[in-house]
Amino acid sequence: PQPIHLSDYRPPAHRVTRTELTFDLDPGATRVKARLHLERHPEREAGEPLWLDGESLVLKSIAIDGQALDADEYEQSDNGLRVHRVPEQFILDTEVEIAPSENTALEGLYQSGGMYCTQCEAEGFRRITFYPDRPDVMATFTTTVIGGRDQEPVLLSNGNPVERGELPNGRHFVTWQDPHPKPCYLFALVAGDLKKVEDHFTTMSGREVTLQIWVEEENLGKTEHAMESLKRSMRWDEEAYGREYDLDLFMIVAVNDFNMGAMENKGLNIFNSAAVLTHPQTATDATFQRVEGIVAHEYFHNWSGNRVTCRDWFQLSLKEGFTVFRDQSFSADVNSAPVKRIEEVSFFRTAQFAEDAGPTAHPVRPDQYIEIGNFYTLTIYEKGAEIVRMLCNLVGEEKFREGSDLYFSRFDGQAVTIEDFVTCMAEVSGLDLTQFMHWYRQAGTPEIDAFGEYDYANGQYRLLLRQRTPATPGQSDKVPLHIPVRLGLVGTKSGRDLPLTLDGESLGTDAVVHLREQEQEFLFTDVDEAPIPSLLRGFSAPVKLAFPYSREDLAFLLANDSDGFNRWDAGQRLTLLALDDLIAAHRNGVEKVMDSRVVDAFRVLLEEDTNDKAVLAEMLTLPSEAYIAEQQPLVDVDAIHAAREFVRQSLARELRDELLAVYRANQSDAAYEPTPEQIGQRALKNVALSYLMSIEDEEGVEAAKAQFDADHNMTDVRHALTLLVHSSRADIADPALKAFGQKWANDTLVMDQWFSLQVTRPQPDALERVRYLMQHPAFSLKNPNKVRALIGAFAGQNRINFHRLDGEGYRLLADVVIELNRLNPEIAARIITPLTRWQRFDEQRQDLMKAELERIRQEDLSPNLYEVVTKALA
Numbered sequence: 001p002q003p004i005h006l007s008d009y010r011p012p013a014h015r016v017t018r019t020e021l022t023f024d025l026d027p028g029a030t031r032v033k034a035r036l037h038l039e040r041h042p043e044r045e046a047g048e049p050l051w052l053d054g055e056s057l058v059l060k061s062i063a064i065d066g067q068a069l070d071a072d073e074y075e076q077s078d079n080g081l082r083v084h085r086v087p088e089q090f091i092l093d094t095e096v097e098i099a100p101s102e103n104t105a106l107e108g109l110y111q112s113g114g115m116y117c118t119q120c121e122a123e124g125f126r127r128i129t130f131y132p133d134r135p136d137v138m139a140t141f142t143t144t145v146i147g148g149r150d151q152e153p154v155l156l157s158n159g160n161p162v163e164r165g166e167l168p169n170g171r172h173f174v175t176w177q178d179p180h181p182k183p184c185y186l187f188a189l190v191a192g193d194l195k196k197v198e199d200h201f202t203t204m205s206g207r208e209v210t211l212q213i214w215v216e217e218e219n220l221g222k223t224e225h226a227m228e229s230l231k232r233s234m235r236w237d238e239e240a241y242g243r244e245y246d247l248d249l250f251m252i253v254a255v256n257d258f259n260m261g262a263m264e265n266k267g268l269n270i271f272n273s274a275a276v277l278t279h280p281q282t283a284t285d286a287t288f289q290r291v292e293g294i295v296a297h298e299y300f301h302n303w304s305g306n307r308v309t310c311r312d313w314f315q316l317s318l319k320e321g322f323t324v325f326r327d328q329s330f331s332a333d334v335n336s337a338p339v340k341r342i343e344e345v346s347f348f349r350t351a352q353f354a355e356d357a358g359p360t361a362h363p364v365r366p367d368q369y370i371e372i373g374n375f376y377t378l379t380i381y382e383k384g385a386e387i388v389r390m391l392c393n394l395v396g397e398e399k400f401r402e403g404s405d406l407y408f409s410r411f412d413g414q415a416v417t418i419e420d421f422v423t424c425m426a427e428v429s430g431l432d433l434t435q436f437m438h439w440y441r442q443a444g445t446p447e448i449d450a451f452g453e454y455d456y457a458n459g460q461y462r463l464l465l466r467q468r469t470p471a472t473p474g475q476s477d478k479v480p481l482h483i484p485v486r487l488g489l490v491g492t493k494s495g496r497d498l499p500l501t502l503d504g505e506s507l508g509t510d511a512v513v514h515l516r517e518q519e520q521e522f523l524f525t526d527v528d529e530a531p532i533p534s535l536l537r538g539f540s541a542p543v544k545l546a547f548p549y550s551r552e553d554l555a556f557l558l559a560n561d562s563d564g565f566n567r568w569d570a571g572q573r574l575t576l577l578a579l580d581d582l583i584a585a586h587r588n589g590v591e592k593v594m595d596s597r598v599v600d601a602f603r604v605l606l607e608e609d610t611n612d613k614a615v616l617a618e619m620l621t622l623p624s625e626a627y628i629a630e631q632q633p634l635v636d637v638d639a640i641h642a643a644r645e646f647v648r649q650s651l652a653r654e655l656r657d658e659l660l661a662v663y664r665a666n667q668s669d670a671a672y673e674p675t676p677e678q679i680g681q682r683a684l685k686n687v688a689l690s691y692l693m694s695i696e697d698e699e700g701v702e703a704a705k706a707q708f709d710a711d712h713n714m715t716d717v718r719h720a721l722t723l724l725v726h727s728s729r730a731d732i733a734d735p736a737l738k739a740f741g742q743k744w745a746n747d748t749l750v751m752d753q754w755f756s757l758q759v760t761r762p763q764p765d766a767l768e769r770v771r772y773l774m775q776h777p778a779f780s781l782k783n784p785n786k787v788r789a790l791i792g793a794f795a796g797q798n799r800i801n802f803h804r805l806d807g808e809g810y811r812l813l814a815d816v817v818i819e820l821n822r823l824n825p826e827i828a829a830r831i832i833t834p835l836t837r838w839q840r841f842d843e844q845r846q847d848l849m850k851a852e853l854e855r856i857r858q859e860d861l862s863p864n865l866y867e868v869v870t871k872a873l874a
């Protein structure tokens, strides 16, 4: 497969103004008729051939302006169809046959359970009909869906239903019209025996919108939270961005087989059932919050993505980065903002930093790709969102809103670029964002080395910042970036933020300095006492920041920093320093000794009287093994695991009474509600229980068992069951696991949790459990949620067992990847990720991982896997 380059972009030779589709549904032989109203693109010359993308389509007929084409008038290949000569303006009619029941890749039209559904982003529409499948071709769509009256009583597509009727042979049809021009990646069709929950929303201009969530009948009781989240999102987008919904109907459909979380098709969002269904008995707090965030994300795309879309797929972050930023802001507004930021950053620094340091590192706007499906990454989404956040902080909230208003009004109905977005921000603010644009071009995580010096005699604090971005594949030379560094100086005597004066200008006690050079000095004057700097507050830029803090400095910041995020970060840094020593001790076979400063700091936290229990829970949570690994030059899986366990158990032993007291004080019988307060309280209680269970303290074990037996809500039940299954108390864990499995045997989403919690156990039998559970009747390689729950959880979260020295973990993953290469290439190319990170491990593991990658390379690879494996072995 050949790469596609951003620099080769040209507008299409022909554009489609109207698209009329008719689907006659049949599992093995669906007929799709397409009538396309086409015209030459004004920027392209006359006489160019017409190109239509098309894959796995059986062409039945083709005609232009009612005239069937002769075989020599067009040419069909594996990836499309070329018509040699076409008029300036014309109507093209085609009819093709496709087989949804054989579509295991879940791109295009496929079957999930008994229903039909589509996934067209990024390039799935070409598996439905011949079409210029690119986002800069925008047309209105009229879609008629024909199905069986009994098998498919519900027939949905984008827009509004305009006609319905009966047909012979027990068939019926519905015709849908979408008045908003859209690229074909936003097309959707759903058909099946679905039931709906309906609600209404009155927009800010007083229009009534009908809201529907369509699900299988047994899931009707699991839609309330999604519906409430949708209404909250609609209101928030009006208030925060002035964006109003633009159709009379907004539909969400839940499907069980789906490659990602959800899809923002115009007026007909399709959701992975795991990203929309909730019930206190079946979903955890984390799922409730995830559903809220994803419902918001897809809804926000109606403007950032649908009304204003991407010119080409290199601009993917234009819609994804901006929309993630919007959903993050929404979640922060409706939940605990500091916790949201801690969660985002902690995930980002673990997973996106790893991606940026690995073989598939790419800029937020890549300049080439083989398979765009491989670029729905943390870099495009999360780093893209961090860039938008920096822009917002740079121009200020008011100007950011002005810039976004300008962007939406100037480009409404168009397919545009990242420059178009940034230009709006530059125009309204008057800022020069030329250097800032490098954030979109340059891959890799910038590193800032900071040094500080207090001059007692003159009351000055000199801060030196040095930036460097490491080389990444294909990009060895990097330029300095424009990095906003938010900071404060915390007085060591007063414990307060000191006033900041820079170049004679008074900046308050919390300010942003702009690092633009490779090395830059900032001299703060009138500093009355020796300070400790609190740097990169709120994670003001997606960088790694190093400062030679002593442990005493960090303990001081943990106690005194006015920035909640940096308090948390100081605690993480302090624990990481202790972990470094313990990792070294483990490697050298030296006795491990717990750093008493960490214990003291945790004791203070536990005794703190705080309102925000969710923040406290985060403060008490140790850095994950994955994050610790990120900090190490060479990952020693076993030493990291042993050191972290040692810290967990030492804290549990030293602070047992305090932890037990916190656990007890936060137990509650109140009816479950997914409110930030309740979620925080459960999080704190469950962190305490985790510590107690780490030493298998008798009271801790009793508490876990009682929490499981109480069966109050899934958050508590799952947490207790996980702790038991991850402990040595098989006498309690085994019957509990069995009871849970039997109770929820028919609930596919709960069974996913049942799979995950077993295969993440640290005991050495985890891998054998994976192989055993792969034979379980509830498991299927064809269902992406099952693959993620079992294989993804094992390879991604069970580090000591995945990285077993006999190479069995790697072999297992490679076996699955080879199977998935045939069934579902998109999922194959995602699930392989842990194997591609071999450079970070010891030689023995490197060899084992590379051998499995080589074994995969011998297969007849899909473009998705070809691209990833080639990069991993380059």
Ligand code: HT7
Binding pocket: 119, 121, 122, 259, 260, 261, 262, 263, 264, 297, 298, 301, 320, 373, 376, 826
């Ligand atoms: N924009 C959507 C992306 C998506 C997707 C991409 C490739 C393959 C399958 C997919 N399903 C959804 C989701 C979003 O970002 O909102």
Ligand code: ZN
Binding pocket: 297, 301, 319, 320, 323
């Ligand atoms: Zn999105």
